[in-house]
Structures are given as structure tokens and as C-alpha cells.
Amino acid sequence: MLRRFRRLGGPGNAVIATVTLFALCSGMWLLRDGTRAHSPPQPSAAQAHTGAGGHGAGRAAAPALPPSPPDRVRIPAIDVDAPLVGLGLTGTGSLDVPPAGRKNLAGWYEAGTTPGETGTAIIAGHVDNADGPAVFYSLGALRKGSTVEVDRRDGGVAEFTVHAVEVYDARDFPDEKVYGTAGRPELRVITCGGGYSRTTGYQGNVVVYAHLTGSR
Template sequence: MRRVGNAAMAGVTAVALWTGAWLLRSGAETHPPPQPSAAQAHAGRGAGRPAAPDAPALPPSPPDRIRIPAIRVDAPLTGLGLTPSGSLDVPPAARENLAGWYEAGTTPGETGTAIVAGHVDNADGPAVFYRLGALRKGAAIEVDRRDGTVAVFTVHAVEVHGARNFPDEKVYGASARPELRVITCGGGYSRTTGYQGNVVVFAHLTDTR
């Protein structure tokens, strides 16, 4: 199974989750998507990352749906592969309530770092992860898996990172416990170049149903 390199993933997520064209057309550029405050970032080195997982790891199983009740997300998931250039693909922008997961990597709930990505907006308006930057520590993320289980993750950090200095190892690096990253565009908005980086949610497995 081919896995995308960390650098390639960082480059794609930093530029390919839409550019905010609707902000310009609608005159709403003064009301961009919410961004996380410094209080929602990791508290320090090793913060929120105990050696053992809070819930036992699950066997691999593809995910079908993601729910984030605190920001009213309830969306199907599609598998994301690689583009011909070897970069991570993204969900179709026209389907605003669709998110994707990197299907050549860790499945949500198994040991390692699973990746979910979705657009912040499309040409018509807000998309699935428009309010991702408003998420706070302690919020729940539920992932329906094809084996009938629901993997429940708890958010331990929400951060925003610029595209030029994106911390690919921190976001995509291996984990000894089941973790989840949820990613969309963010980091400020420019009328000429679009969004300047990414909002990244860091979560770990805390329950299974």
C-alpha cells in the first residue's frame, strides 16, 4: 500500500481545500471562518499525549461518516488517494457536505494517526468544515466505521498553521495510540492568494460504541 509523504500531504492541505472565492463574490470577506485561539493549542511539549491510549485501539476498518456535534457537522466520508503527481487528493469541492479520509493510511480508531480533510468553503458558500476553527478542547468527534463500531475521539488541541511553515511531522507523524487529525483551510485570508494555511484539530480515541 503506497503512503503519501508528509511533505506532500502538507503542501496539498495548505493550498487545495478551497480559496475563498465566495467571500469575494458575496462581500463577506470581513467575516471569514472562525480561527482557534491560542488557548486551544497544545499546552506544551507532550501535553495531552499520554503514553497509552485512553481507549483500546480498534482493528482496521474504513470509516463511513464523521460527526462533530459541537459545530453541527454530520457528513459522509469518501476515500482520498493520490493525484498523478503523488500528492494527497481532496474531496470534490462541489459537494459541500462531504469530507475525505486518507485511505492508504491509518483508519480512524486503529493505532496511529488517521487523517480527515474537508473544504472550508466552495464557490457557493461555507462547506463541511467551515466552523472547524471554533472547536474547543474536550469536544467529541464520532466516526462511524464500516465494521459497525463508532470510534469516539476527544479533542486535545486545535491549532492554525501557516502554509510556509506547516509542521508536517507534528500533524502527520506516527502515534503510539489511536489519534485523529481533522484539517481544513484557515490561517487568515488574502484577496489575492486565498487562505494562508490550515486549521488542524488534534484528537485521540477515548471511547468505542
């Protein structure tokens, strides 16, 4: 589940207006398989925010980069190496999703902040599809201090350090915390997680919080 966007606080920053269900969280593999044995990992309480503003992850924030669309995301700790496709909004105002049939594909909200510039950039991807685990299946296993690398179209690489990984039930999703404006370059990587229903799929989201700590 993600939310419908409305733009506030200047270019590239977005907060959420209303709840909209969409196919990212359908959990078709688990629906077909009929078992929780294959459930994706969920973050532990130890990976939640500590109030250190991100600096507790061990690396200080780096200066912002100029805007440049991203082409690829890599998260070495969980073996993610995937191309990125631009995502817009559907006719109902919800964030669109990458094609479910391409399990190693993620998307970024291309009307918002580009990863590396000041603000909150959004990357989202499926946790599974009808055939099994998808690109962000292991996102909930990520730990503080892990690296997220984003290849940019200008030829550079934005390097982010994870400072929190949290899971939320859809009813308690902290819109402003996840999608709100930021005074430094930040990144959210989002997939589905939390409880699971065979009727409606996943009941919440895993959210990785990261901040820019370098580039090359």
C-alpha cells in the same frame, strides 16, 4: 494547503515530503463575495497544545480498534454530520479533495491509518465553496474536550476527544507534528484557515488534534 505524502514508520503512518497547493484552500466563496465579514472562525491560543500529551483534555486514551474504513464523521459541537469519501493522491502527489460542489462531504486518506487503529488518521474537508460555508467552516471554533465521532464500516463508532486546535501559516506548517507517527490511535481533522488573499485564497490550515477515548 496540504502536503504531498511519503510513507514512513510502518503501515498507516505518514509524514509530509513537500508542499503542494490544491483546491481545498481556494476560498472561492470569499473570492466571489469580496468581503472578510464571512471569514470562518479561527482557534484561540487557549486551544493550543499544553504539553499534556492529550490527557489534559479530560479523558484518557482508549485501546486501539481493529482496522476498519470510516463512513461518516460527526462533530456535535459545531453541527457537523457528514459522509466520508476515500481520498487518494493526485498525479502530482498531493492529497486529493472531496468534490467542491458537495459542501456537506469530507474525505479521509484511505491509504493511511483508519480512524481508531494505532497511528495518525487524516480527515480533510472544505471550509467553503462557491456557494458559501462548507462542511468544516466552523472547525476553528472547536474547543478542547469536544467529541469527534467516526462511524466505521464494521458497524462500530470510534469516539475521539479533542486535545488541541491550532492554526498554522503554510510557511510554518509543522509537518511531523501534524502527520507524523503516533503510538496510540489519533485523528487529525484539517481544513483551510489563517490569513486570506483574494489572489491565492487561504494562507494556512486549521488542524484539530484528537485521540481515541472510547468506542461503541
